[in-house]
Amino acid sequence: MSSIQPKPKDESYFLQERASRWTEFRRVVRISIEFIKGFRALHFIGPTVTVFGSARFKEDHPYYQLGVQVGAELVKMGFNVMTGGGPGVMEAANRGAYEAGGLSVGCNIILPFEQRPNRFCKLVVSFYYFFVRKVMLVKYSSAYVILPGGFGTLDEMAEALTLIQTGKIHNFPLVLMGSSYWSPFMEWLKNQVLAEAAIKPEDLSYIQLTDSVEELRQIIEERYPNLKSAQKDFSV
16 A cells, blocks of 8 residues: 655654654744744734634635634724634635725745645745644634635634643633534534533533624624723734
């Protein structure tokens, strides 16, 4: 059976192979530089909501159109909009924010097939390591809005839920949008994961499910009633 061997500079090589101490030291330095770059680029962006979703939905797809509405609504509320910077739902949310006159941010990941930031990002920060990007997305977000997506979207959602459940972040709104898409997932959590006592009943309260942009507004405004005063803290 043949297998694809990672190139020495690939992240996959870093994750599966032990290297010399000098090589590992250089990796630590590179990771540190990525963190510093992210901190410097995002420190003063102000209150921001991150939107996740599949990169595969095209412009005529209902979920793409929902992403545009979400991005625009968040800007009207006074938030910046941040995404993974790619196509599909990410582009849609950036587009909604851009066309509404808000700050549209993309935390792009460098992939072998060269994902490029979508054209609606006013600020782009590119990362080599997924885990560095995930830290930036949660650190500089006031909430997560998660539209239908695949493994990457599930990964970001699970990361946030774990941080909420373990008390690493507090009062962090996590909103799923697209009831027909996410309802089977919620049923699985209730009927399987909760039934097997793998989570507690209160853990389900960390997730809110809606199709309504207006309800999304209410959920986030309930958590951030004094957004205007919070924005002043980032004007320095």
